[in-house]
Amino acid sequence: MLAATLYAAKVHVKTGGEQAAKIPEGSTKGARLVVLVDNNPYREGLETAWGLSAYVEAGGARIFFDTGPDSAVLKRNAERLGVDLGRVDFAVASHAHGGHAGGPKLLAPLKPGLRVYMPPDEGLRRYVESLGLEPVRANSTVEVAKDVYVVKPLYGPPLEVALTIRTSGGRSCWSAAATQES
Numbered sequence: 001m002l003a004a005t006l007y008a009a010k011v012h013v014k015t016g017g018e019q020a021a022k023i024p025e026g027s028t029k030g031a032r033l034v035v036l037v038d039n040n041p042y043r044e045g046l047e048t049a050w051g052l053s054a055y056v057e058a059g060g061a062r063i064f065f066d067t068g069p070d071s072a073v074l075k076r077n078a079e080r081l082g083v084d085l086g087r088v089d090f091a092v093a094s095h096a097h098g099g100h101a102g103g104p105k106l107l108a109p110l111k112p113g114l115r116v117y118m119p120p121d122e123g124l125r126r127y128v129e130s131l132g133l134e135p136v137r138a139n140s141t142v143e144v145a146k147d148v149y150v151v152k153p154l155y156g157p158p159l160e161v162a163l164t165i166r167t168s169g170g171r172s173c174w175s176a177a178a179t180q181e182s
Contacts, residue, residue, distance in 0.1 A: 031058035031165045036077045037068030037103075045080055047073045053103060055083045058165045061145035064091040065163050067103030074103045090115040091133075092150055095160040096124040108132050117142075117150040119159035 035042070037053035053068035055078070064085065068074045078085050091107065093116055107114055108131040116128045120137045128135040138150045138161045147166040153159040 030167060031056060034081055034083055036081065036083065037070070037074050046077050049073045051102065055081075055085075055088075056163065056165075059146035059148040061089045061148055062087050063145075063148070063163065064088045064107070066094050067091065067106070069102040071103040071106035075106055086110040088114065090117065090144060092116070092161065092163050093118040093124060093128070094162065095119060095156075095158045096121045104128055104131055104133060117144060117161065119153045119156070119161045121159060 034055040035053075036055055037047075037049050037051060039048050039050045041048050049068055049070045051069035052066045053074055054065045056063040056065055075085070085107065088107070088111060091104070091114060093104070096119070104116065104127070112132050113134055115134045115136050117136045117138050118124050118128065120139055125135040125137065138152060141149055141152045143149050149164045149166070151162040151164050153161055
């Protein structure tokens with residue numbers, strides 16, 4: 001199933017056998033995750049592309065996690081899934097590969113000045129800034145909404161950030177490549 005709702009998944013990001021950030025249990029009851037673009041065809045009528053894009057609702061925020069490789073595929077799938085990208089509060093670009101950061105140009109006319117949290121990658125920063133969006137380097141773990149964190153760069157190259165949601169039953173963590181269930 002392409003559209004999914006996740007509640008209190010106990011997933012932790014690890015690097016070299018150690019947790020990247022210690023984030024205490026929170027009060028958020030759950031989160032909603034809708035995969036907008038993926039390379040696997042999970043649902044009839046949706047287009048695939050090599051990469052990832054997800055829409056997340058958590059902590060009272062609407063979040064765009066990665067933007068996939070193709071803004072046209074992203075736009076059509078979001079419309080088919082009923083996701084209004086113009087209502088997004090901020091975005092997270094996990095890393096600078098085109099399969100995860102190819103669609104910000106779709107957001108620029110919808111949300112001028114939108115904050116885009118990203119790893120400290122100069123090329124990605126310049127690209128996001130050139131679109132009229134606000135790049136925010138995540139050099140350390142930062143709370144971006146109630147119980148929602150952008151986790152500092154995990155490893156590299158390329159450097160990669162993750163999105164973590166503190167829930168009342170555990171932590172949910174999304175990253176494009178560096179997740180491991182415990």
